[in-house]
Amino acid sequence: MAAAACGGDGGSDNDDTGPVDPPINTRPERCLEDPLSSGYCLVWQDEFSGDAIDSEKWTHERNCMGGGNNEAQCYVDDPENSWVAGDLLHIKAIRKDAVGPGVTDDDPNYDPDDTSASGTYTSARLRTKGLGDWKYGRFEMRAKLPQGQGTWPAFWMLPSEWVYGGWAGSGEIDIMEAVNLKVGGEDQIHGTLHYGGPWPGNVYSGEAYRLPGGINPADGFHEYAVEWEEGEIRWYLDGDHYATQTSDGWYSTTAPGNSNAPFDQAFHLILNFAVGGDWPSNVNDTGIDESVFPQQFEIDYVRVYQCTIDFATGKGCASTDGAFVHNPGLEAKRVASP
Template sequence: MNLWLVPVVLLLSCSEKPYVNNIIIPEPIAPKEYEFSKTPSWADEFDYEGLPDPSRWGYDTGGSGWGNNELQHYTEARPANVHVADGVLTITARKEAYEGSGYTSTRLISKGKGDFLYGRFEVKAKVPTGRGTWPAVWMLPTDWAYGGWPASGEIDILEHVGYDQDVVHISVHTESYNHAIGTQKTAFRKIQNASTEFHTFRVDWTPTYIRGFVDDVQLFDFQNEGKGYKAWPFDKRFHWLLNLAVGGNWGGQQGIDDDAFPAYFQVDYVRVYELLNP
């Protein structure tokens, strides 16, 4: 019996060696490197005087707060709430009675005048101080192809709430990932002098990721997981929004300091760089 076992053992030993030597370990798939145009394809440098350029900007108006329980009434083309001078756009929130609201402000939109699918989106801004202020630079879907919020998505390039001074936020919202169900994808960073110096805020939006930067330092990374629109509705057109809210579900969490008004949200420029290799 021992004699016939020997060749079997040898056979097994010989057969193992080529199997081990031919194991192929796949290389990690390198993420695609995207390129953007060197000069903006759409921009507002605010190098003029008066109201915002009507060829680039429209207005959302009213006092509904869009579900956020904000307290301001957004006005249209009202110099007391929005104007351009000295190379800077200023949105002013004021404490005043207006159309049933106790405060006024402005919400600028580029819908129908600047709608984009992918690109590098950059703003240089200075946020106001004071409890109850809630400035934002963000993007919403132009066509709402997947349904109402949050199904069609939201991209927040800059948010700041006055009770948490100098802490800036970058976020996205989708049907699968949003604050209403506790799954929001967000990142924040405390910076110095957010209200006394201009800082740059940027989002790189590509078919495979959305990345956020503050002063060119990456803060946020959201990947396309390939799970469909509920996780990634970011394959449709979006447009800019610039606004200064008062109070609301987030901005008003610690009350409102009326001594902070009038409050000023200032923007030095808004720029879009085209994605060259989608």
């Protein structure tokens, strides 16, 4: 496909001549490079090629609240747990007692000097909130995942403004999660949406995927991505489109008349390495195997693209091989009164 016309949020102004190539060396102001043949253009990236985490792209969250899942770690801003070296971002989970705030960094009661909560591991959770927030696009990471009972790395997105209420009423997009890799042959990654209403009215739907040939994601680097457009989200591993969910299968209890809610607002990126918690501690060998720590989550790059064919909806740049699972999502059962 030829590169799409690049004139702004509405795409080409041509009426019946079809898409045209942009003049050489020109592109929309938001594009860092000329558009790809698919029409996607790079709008944000971190190649982790320096010697420090870029504070203009990422901030550290600092708390011991357990992620809402009874996780064992405290998230800290410490070079022992997160650093850039060798063109990689390293996030390291260490067996180490720590104390810190018992609420999230966005809670109105958050006090960074609070030591009321504790954890038995230290790790890191980085986010782009307020520095990089997007509505629609392609979001990708190349990374090597940690292994062992109790490990839980994730690359995911949360809304920057909770327009449809608290979690998960305003949505959550899990681009990639994995737990307990290499324990009893565990080799799955997961792509999931959380939506519905604020807890306990939250629901989720998603798909697991295995690399072909018995390859384990903990043994090497792989590219994990989603393409998100109005009404549709697609998941990819090394370019293989393995799952799709659409607005027919997600909903918001606080906006029953809006079929695209809650996935029609700006979201930001999160990279974190959790330890234990309700999911990994209850599957495979169960619990946390202290002997496997420390473990590292190594990230080669994170890149964000948007669709030049239609910036406003993200439509027109989809890639698919036709062999994916179309997850039907869940029926809206707790819809608020009009």
